[in-house]
Amino acid sequence: MFPGPEVPKMVASLTVRPARAGDLDAAASLFAARHRHDRTRIPHLEPRLEEPAAARELIRPLFENPRAHGAVAESGGSVAGFLFGEEMLFAPSDMASLFIPPHSISMPIEGHAVAERQDATDVYRALYGFLASRWVANGFFIHRCAIPPGDDQVQEAWVSLGFGRYLTAATRPTSPVERQNVAAIEVQRASPEDIDVVAELAECLGRWHWQAPMFWPVLHATDAATREFNLGQLRSGDLPFFVGYQDGTPTGMQTFLRPGFTPPVVARDGDVYLFEGVVSDGARGGGVGSALLRHSMDWARNAGYESCTLHFAxxxxxxxxxxxxxxxxxxxHTMERRVDERVAWAR
Ligand SMILES: CC(C)(COP(=O)(O)OP(=O)(O)OC[C@H]1O[C@@H](n2cnc3c(N)ncnc32)[C@H](O)[C@@H]1OP(=O)(O)O)[C@@H](O)C(=O)NCCC(=O)NCCS
Structure with missing residues (x-):
């Protein structure tokens, strides 16, 4: 909740300034403490990141990235929190543009933390306000921030700033899929010759996400890059693209990458990323998806992977x-805010 007039002292005592190289250790300590706390609620997180030295290595690229801007909040002479956001400037035809809005800001999960005993809403509001004024002045109206699930204070801070949940990353162990009533399908590992089958099932997934209530655009500008990416994966043969067939008709697909888009806070060494999971329109709800997941998890376990991560809307x-x-x-959870772009001229 927004603080009422009863807590003005803490707000008044916060000062915010740009992050400097010398802040890396303090930021790493804050992040490691947050991560320790996150691990009490969330499974599959990387234990090593509880150590400030490991956290430091994860966060350091933000301090060195010319497209990233960072800020530090101080209170009573000590660091109360830090925040980094990176300008996302992918070309419209780049496959990344399927997932990342053009000319947007991404505040990654390792790019922020607030000291214990500080009010998360106060500190994030001060940090975000400081950085966002520059971003908006430069035409960056879409802002995303990735946060750990289940921390009510962190979520409240971002919701109070106008952010809503846009994307969720989730992880499961590669233990067997228990469900009994799965469909009888034949699962094949796709080869480069199957690119049209893979492309059609990927398009099927895009058509689904285009609809309510997701309303994700289908960007044909990225078609060539996406096809090239999938073809590259199929040619390399490193990780499987599983296609499920019923009576010779492809009815479902689950494709795997490494590290893919598994968030860096997850224990990545034993993790495999499920990139696209889809069952064709007429075959949904009949156990094809469960049958494919059973096959995929059996493969992943036998290949030595301990967990599987994916994203969903x-x-x-x-x-x-x-x-x-x-x-x-x-x-x-990736939270998103779209600033009313009329602020650029309505003054
Ligand atoms: C999500 C998706 C991949 C799941 O695949 P699916 O084949 O529809 O899933 P399943 O049929 O195995 O299971 C879904 C439901 O069907 C029912 N079901 C499962 N086996 C069944 C069977 N043999 N007969 C009848 N119904 C069955 C179950 O009710 C199940 O619901 P439950 O989990 O509450 O029990 C698929 O529905 C899909 O492609 N959806 C659109 C695209 C999408 O959302 N993809 C995921 C992107 S993140």
């Missing part, structure tokens, strides 16, 4: 309950 009425029902546990 929190509002996806199909994917969200499906993955959560199959034991995936949220490990990161």
């Amino acid at each position: 929190p509002g996806n009425p199909s994917g969200a309950p499906f993955w959560l029902g199959h034991g995936f546990v949220p490990v990161e």
